[in-house]
Amino acid sequence: MSGVALISGGSRGIGRAAALRLAAEGHAISFCYQSDRQAADLLAKELTELGVATLAERVDVTDAGAVRAWVTRTEQDLGPITVAVASAGITRDKPLLLMADEDWQAVTDTNLTGTANLCRAVAFPMVKRRAGSIITLSSVSGVYGNPGQSNYAASKAGIIALTRALAKEVGRYGVRVNAVAPGMIETDMTSVLTDAQRTDALKHIPLGRFGTADEVADSVAFLAGPRSAYLTGSVLQIDGGIVL
Numbered sequence: 001m002s003g004v005a006l007i008s009g010g011s012r013g014i015g016r017a018a019a020l021r022l023a024a025e026g027h028a029i030s031f032c033y034q035s036d037r038q039a040a041d042l043l044a045k046e047l048t049e050l051g052v053a054t055l056a057e058r059v060d061v062t063d064a065g066a067v068r069a070w071v072t073r074t075e076q077d078l079g080p081i082t083v084a085v086a087s088a089g090i091t092r093d094k095p096l097l098l099m100a101d102e103d104w105q106a107v108t109d110t111n112l113t114g115t116a117n118l119c120r121a122v123a124f125p126m127v128k129r130r131a132g133s134i135i136t137l138s139s140v141s142g143v144y145g146n147p148g149q150s151n152y153a154a155s156k157a158g159i160i161a162l163t164r165a166l167a168k169e170v171g172r173y174g175v176r177v178n179a180v181a182p183g184m185i186e187t188d189m190t191s192v193l194t195d196a197q198r199t200d201a202l203k204h205i206p207l208g209r210f211g212t213a214d215e216v217a218d219s220v221a222f223l224a225g226p227r228s229a230y231l232t233g234s235v236l237q238i239d240g241g242i243v244l
């Protein structure tokens, strides 16, 4: 495989693992991050040392204009984007009755609107070229709902609907859009869980452990490439069999 992969939230966790995996499969990598410059520099260095053409930019995915500009710069510097992965996401957990307005807004803005901003920006050039694969990051929380995560669950359910609707809009132009819906994955996002929360979560996972970012990256790479050529609008749950 070769081409250019653009990844939001690439500096850490699942986005980072996807960047390294897609790079290993021959893609040039353009990734964005929100604030952790050090982590972004580290990944950019790692990719450059592997001989991978790389662009790293600080872009807030909630800013549609900034996302469009990043996509344009990526195509100018690296070439046509063939794969896009919308991995940027945040949590601000609270029961809905206690949730601050800004926590609802920040999570839905970042996760749902941010994903839509990325999809819109990359779908345009992909449709023109009649080729491309877009992978969004949903969550099992968006499939089943999870108490204490109404903002996150709603944003992740919205991502599934967005993925399916866009898949139907652009399929005839040769562009595929699929989602991965991870369960509990070992990243900074889940490092905030207390021991009690982890123990409780493990009770619901038949495989008896959290997944790794690399395991999610495997699914992302599958959806990016030709082995999934007849898949679009799908939601691939990678969750160790979790039952919420």
Ligand code: NAD
Residues within 6 Å of the ligand: 008, 009, 010, 011, 012, 013, 014, 015, 032, 033, 034, 035, 036, 059, 060, 061, 062, 086, 087, 088, 089, 090, 110, 114, 137, 138, 139, 140, 181, 182, 183, 184, 185, 186, 187, 188, 189, 190
């Ligand atoms: P993480 O916290 O390790 O990384 C999130 C990344 O998103 C970071 O690079 C951060 O800079 C970026 N980001 C956040 N807000 C942004 C913004 N406004 N603009 C640009 N970038 C922004 O998280 P992760 O665990 O790697 O999660 C990646 C994706 O997978 C998220 O969408 C998350 O919801 C989803 N997911 C994670 C898990 C899990 O258990 N870790 C489970 C299901 C779904």
